[in-house]
Amino acid sequence: MEKGRIIFLNGVTSSGKTSIVEALQERDDIFFYVVANDLFQEIVGDKYLRENYWKYLSEAIIMMYHTAKLYSDMGKNVLIDGILVEREEIKPHYSRLLEILKDNPLDIVEVWCPLEICRQRNIERGDRYETQSEEQHELMAENIKYSVKVDTSRNSPAECADIVMDALF
Numbered sequence: 001m002e003k004g005r006i007i008f009l010n011g012v013t014s015s016g017k018t019s020i021v022e023a024l025q026e027r028d029d030i031f032f033y034v035v036a037n038d039l040f041q042e043i044v045g046d047k048y049l050r051e052n053y054w055k056y057l058s059e060a061i062i063m064m065y066h067t068a069k070l071y072s073d074m075g076k077n078v079l080i081d082g083i084l085v086e087r088e089e090i091k092p093h094y095s096r097l098l099e100i101l102k103d104n105p106l107d108i109v110e111v112w113c114p115l116e117i118c119r120q121r122n123i124e125r126g127d128r129y130e131t132q133s134e135e136q137h138e139l140m141a142e143n144i145k146y147s148v149k150v151d152t153s154r155n156s157p158a159e160c161a162d163i164v165m166d167a168l169f
Contacts, residue, residue, distance in 0.1 A: 003104050004072040007032070007168065008080040008097070010144065011111030012133040014121035016152030016160065017081045020111060023161035024079060030169070033071050036081035040064040058090035065100045072104040084108075085139040094141040107147035107168050111160070117153050 009017040021034055040060040041049065048056045061082070068078045084094050098106075113121075118133035148167040150160040 001073075001075045004074070004076040004078060005168070006068050006072050006078045006080065006101060006104055006106045007164065008082060008084075008106065008108045009111050010082065010084050010108055010146075011113070012083060012115070012118055012136040012140070013128050014118040014125065014133055015111045015113040016150075016157060017111045019152070019157035020109075020150065020160045020164070021079050021081050023157040024164070026158075027161065027165070030077060030165070032077045032079045034079045034081060035064045035068050035071075037061060037064070037083060038081070054087050054089040058087065061090060061093075062096065062100070065097055069101055069104055072101075083136055084141040084144060085136060086141045087139060094144055108144060109164055110144070110146040110149040111152060112149055113152045 009020055011017050018036070018038075021032075021036070024030075024032055025034070037057075040063065041057055044056045044060050064080070064082070068080055071078045084097065086093050090096070115134050115137060119130055122128040122130050122132055148164055150163050152160060155163065
């Protein structure tokens with residue numbers, strides 16, 4: 001059985017990852033299952049996240065990568081909506097991702113947006129704090145090998161989805 005493609009949309013909060021995921025799922029030419037940091041964070045529960053946020057989130061993120069691998073091994077295409085941060089609890093995050101998915105077709109997409117626009121989006125959303133994107137940017141893994149980059153300040157989610165699909169398929 002041919003393995004499904006895994007596309008990891010990597011970017012800080014409010015950079016536009018989830019909007020691109022939604023645009024990709026609207027397409028008729030290909031279907032993706034989605035795994036996301038936000039979804040896997042919810043399986044932990046607030047009590048434990050308050051107790052030790054990064055410990056439990058880091059464990060959930062690693063389980064998310066194994067879940068993506070399982071779907072891919074079963075021939076299903078997967079979108080990962082996440083962020084590669086290098087916190088002590090998950091280091092070396094980027095290397096761990098690559099090790100877990102070493103036998104699967106993985107492409108990492110840089111979802112980029114100027115931090116000031118992300119800040120404004122955080123304020124408008126109301127479910128993120130204002131400086132969350134900047135703080136995540138400081139923790140982002142370095143030297144990531146990207147397959148493609150999209151700029152959500154210049155392109156709509158649908159246009160970004162088209163860029164990703166044209167570059168990867």
